[in-house]
Amino acid sequence: MKKTFVFSSIFLVSILLLATLSVAAQTTIRVVLWDYEMSPEYHELINTFEEKNPDIDVEVVDVTSQDYGDKLTVMLSGGEDLDVFAVKDMPGYSNFISMNHLEPLNDYIERDNLDTSIYSGLMEEIKIDGEYYAIPFRTDNWILFYNKDIFDAAGVEYPTNDMTWPEFREKAAAVTSGSGSDKTYGAFIQPWMSLATNLGVLKEEGATTLANGEDYDFLKPGYELYLKMQYEDESVMPYGEATTSSAHYRTQFESGKVGMVYIGTWNIGALISDKKAGRHDVNWGIAKSPHWADMEEPDTAISIVTPMAINSNSDKKEEAWKFIKFAGSEEGAKIFAKHGVLPAVKTKDVLDVYTSADGFPENSAAALEAKKLLLEFPPAPNAGVISSIIQEEHELIMLDEVSIDEGIDNIERRIDMELNW
Structure with missing residues (x-):
């Protein structure tokens, strides 16, 4: 024992x-x-x-x-x-x-x-x-969301994974209808700086970014597109109205009154969960980010x-x-x-x-693929200063208080003063 x-x-x-x-x-x-x-x-x-x-x-x-x-x-x-x-x-x-x-x-x-x-x-x-x-x-890629029912009602073909930005503008105008509170906009442009500057960075295909601190002429095509959609086509909610009313891409799209939204992939999960919760009944689809016709590698997306x-x-x-x-x-x-x-x-x-x-x-996996991913604002020592200046001038351009050329000149002049004071 x-x-x-x-x-x-x-x-x-x-x-x-x-x-x-x-x-x-x-x-x-x-x-x-x-x-x-x-x-x-x-x-x-x-x-x-x-x-x-x-x-x-x-x-x-x-x-x-x-x-x-x-x-x-x-x-x-x-x-x-x-x-x-x-x-x-x-x-x-x-x-x-x-x-x-x-x-x-x-x-x-x-x-x-x-x-x-x-x-x-x-x-x-x-x-x-x-x-x-x-x-x-x-990562989150910037892609295109669209309302199938709005396109069907207008008899317009859905956005594709190989669509240019001018075609995006054309489709937005084609599916815009109504007026006042009954208006259906062809697209909604969230009043964020990135929604416009992304287009310029895409066009450069990585040759430059918002962090370059010197030449910002590459931003022109994006601003020209959006201002024409806003003031000529009237296919998007005016920037001032979107800002003062605190309009948000999620509620705008889920209301069923917007044909397209260019936004990040994080919205996929939001749309899925909101539909399950009964917050919307939108019949939606996704496509790759539109591209510029002269891009060598059109299969490119801006990424966060x-x-x-x-x-x-x-x-x-x-x-x-x-x-x-x-x-x-x-x-x-x-x-x-x-x-x-x-x-x-x-x-x-x-x-x-x-x-x-x-x-x-269904059948939308290809919208998430991209051969090349770019950062709109890569790491840079003066990122905060540059971003603030571009944001301030972006607002003036979108409100049509300064011309695109004046706004870009102001961006370059102010950044030069701040960084080389």
């Missing part, structure tokens, strides 16, 4: 020792995300990662979306113990690089032979001075990229690298796609997962 007790005690101590050693061998990384509790895709991503890497435990620091940029900046500047964080926008990304908060990734990428081509050019878009500082895990980065002060960089690499992998992409979040990796298998969602428009 005594021997049995001694053996059992030794066995129990051994088990406890092994368990202690196992726990001790586990590394905890702290990952900063926004709205984690409301984001099931993050929960599944982290659970899957931990299953694949039992030696790594992920502790999430959850920050509300509206406070994310400011709070993350404070945490990083204060030296808080953080290892990985999602970067919400490119101005923030530029700022973090200038403050030396981001770990350079070139050595990790080269060592692991990471194929950066799976991100459709986005890795090159966020490269700074030859250095990578983050891995894209989510969300990357993950490693804190340069982290003492767990290898574990952090494993996490961001997984988040940006095809396997990670399928997890995001399953939850209706468009990932940065858009292979056929990933898009099959994304487009299989109940309510996704």
Whole structure:
């Protein structure tokens, strides 16, 4: 009896020792995300990662979306113990690089032979001075949404995946009808600067961006198109009315009184969920972003990229690298796609997962594909200043208070004064 007790005690101590050693061998990384509790895709991503890497435990620091940029900046500047964080926008990304908060990734990428081509050019878009500082895990492309019933009633063919911007204007005019409160607009232009400047960046096919700080003549075609639609065709709600009434693309399109909306892919999930909730009954479809006729690669889209980065002060960089690499992998992409979040990796298998969602428009997967993705406003040291100036002049141009040429001259003059004062 005594021997049995001694053996059992030794066995129990051994088990406890092994368990202690196992726990001790586990590394905890702290990952900063926004709205984690409301984001099931993050929960599944982290659970899957931990299953694949039992030696790594992920502790999430959850920050509300509206406070994310400011709070993350404070945490990083204060030296808080953080290892990985999602970067919400490119101005923030530029700022973090200038403050030396981001770990350079070139050595990790080269060592692991990471194929950066799976991100459709986005890795090159966020490269700074030859250095990578983050891995894209989510993107939103600008695409075209259209109301099939409005097109059917007007006897006009639906938008296609190979449509030019002048054709977009023609279709908008063709499906516009009625007047006053009964008017159906051919398109709705959300009063955001990007809705106009995107068209100029597209025309340049990556040769320039809003961050260039010098020559902004490339913005002319987009403004010319929209002003003609607004004042000649009257096929879109006037900019002033859209601004003062706080008109929103989502409610405008879901009202069934708008033929087309050029907006981001995030609207797909909104339309699906709103229809299930009984908020609208629009028979809708999607198509690729229109292009300019003289583009060498018309299959191009403007993208908004969300990357993950490693804190340069982290003492767990290898574990952090494993996490961001997984988040940006095809396997990670399928997890995001399953939850209706468009990932940065858009292979056929990933898009099959994304487009299989109940309510996704039939035979529309091709609308999400693009051979080339561009950033309207890539990382730049003076992004905040440049953006503010363009926004102010954009409003004056769209309100027809200054001519397009005057507005562009003002943009160039003011940016030159600010940057070379």
